[in-house]
Amino acid sequence: MKQILRFEFEALGQPVDFSGQNNHGHPTAITASTDQSGTRAAGFLAPSSRIVVPNNASWAQIGAIRIDTRLRLAALDGPVTLVQIDRSVALTLRGDGVVTFAVYAPEPADAPEPDSETDSFTIAAPHIEPTDPFDTLSATPPPPFAWQGLNTEAAFAPDGVARVVGTGEYVRIVAEHDGLGTMRIWIDGVMAAIRQDMNHRVLPLVSPGQVTIGARPQDSAQTMRGAIDSLRIWREDPQAPYELFFCRPVSEEAKACWRDLYREVVTGLADETKGPPLRELLTLMDTFARALAKSLARLDVDERQRLFTLSRSYQRLWCQNALDSPAFAELVGEMIALIEAVLPGALYALLADVLNRFSRPGTAELLGAGTCIAETDPAWPHYIDAISQHFPLPPGSLPPGWPPEGGGKAPKTPKPAQPPNSPDYPSKPTAYGD
DSSP states (O other): OEEEEEEEHHHHSSOOBOSSSOOOOEEESEEEEEOTTOOEEEEEOSTTOEEEEOOOGGGSOOBSEEEEEEEEESOOSSOEEEEEETTTEEEEEOTTSBEEEEEEEEOOTTOOOTTOGGGTTOOOOOOOOSSOGGGGGOSSOOOOEEEEEEESSGGGOTTSOOOBOOSSSEEEEEEEEOSSSOEEEEETTEEEEEEOOOOOOBOOOOTTOOEEESSOSSOSTTOOOEEEEEEEEEEOOTTHHHHHHTTSOOOHHHHHHHHHHHHHHHHHHTSTTTHHHHHHHHHHHHHHHHHHHHHHHTSOHHHHHHHHHHHHHHHHHHHTTOTTSHHHHHHHHHHHHHHHHHSTTHHHHHHHHHHHHTTSTTTTTHHHHHHHHHHHOTHHHHHHHHHHHHSOOOTTOSOTTOSOGGGSSOOOOOOOOOOOOBTTBOSSOOTTOO
């Protein structure tokens, strides 16, 4: 996840963005608020009170999202909008203090009627302009969109206990959509709601939409009365896999080989002959990755903790280029066992299918870059060996002589790299699903 908004009103009392993404807010009728404990915050007291964050490139791709805010309600006379990304995400409170977290998504064909008992998370529908931005996505009219999500009633609570937010005291609310299929809400560190059957990722903010805090984008019907001490928002970071992949120290020759491989893929996609089989190959791998990620996201708390520990260890050893270590081989075995547990037989089928496609016109050329990698990156064959030891590849699936015996020539010795160390890559899991 990448942090794209961070308001710390304790520091300045103004919606200045400390995330580095230039998402500074435009306040309207916001006053400085200090409670009896001395906590400084942004006060929302007037019917027109709100903070508006204009659209920019950081909202163009969301996918997954986490909202973390600390607030104090002065009154709760009806529904309140805490944060709304226009036609994308809404974090609200009902008049009874129930927290609601919803995403804007295509409405299922068998959706219940509005306001029915099973649709209790429904929030106020957004105002639709005469020209709907979604119409530009396809020549075919899109399906009806609706707000879908969860709330902190007992039906969504992991312990069956309903939780509400009261007035007069600060409370921390965290809401997350993992971009796969799971949404969660925490209140003061306690998981208050979870839903694991969501089928859509979080939509981007479409121009001329905006982000509003303390009020709906279109009107003042759900204006907050109270104070917000802090607000932080993260979204999916599309650069993270790339940056993590190249954290591993390798020789300049090996880097050039890896770049050649990716260049072959990119240029091949635009080729009439190479394009179709390459897209088929990438779609196959992406479908598997999404199915696996969605299955892993539905693990229980203990299994998720184990997955987190394995992932951190894998990341550390990868970034140290310790692919030939016994610890790495053992770790790969544990991760393969976990994949087998949630998707039995799927990994073997994927490997067989992917390797089979490398023999087809349009993808066979990639093997040249693959051989270059094996000859200049001696740790890479050990990576293949680690997989083969715990999950044997189909007989005859690798091309003759690849990977080469002994891993090829020795590379230059680069300076060891360190794994990422930032708030977006915490060293240990937190109560809020980091």
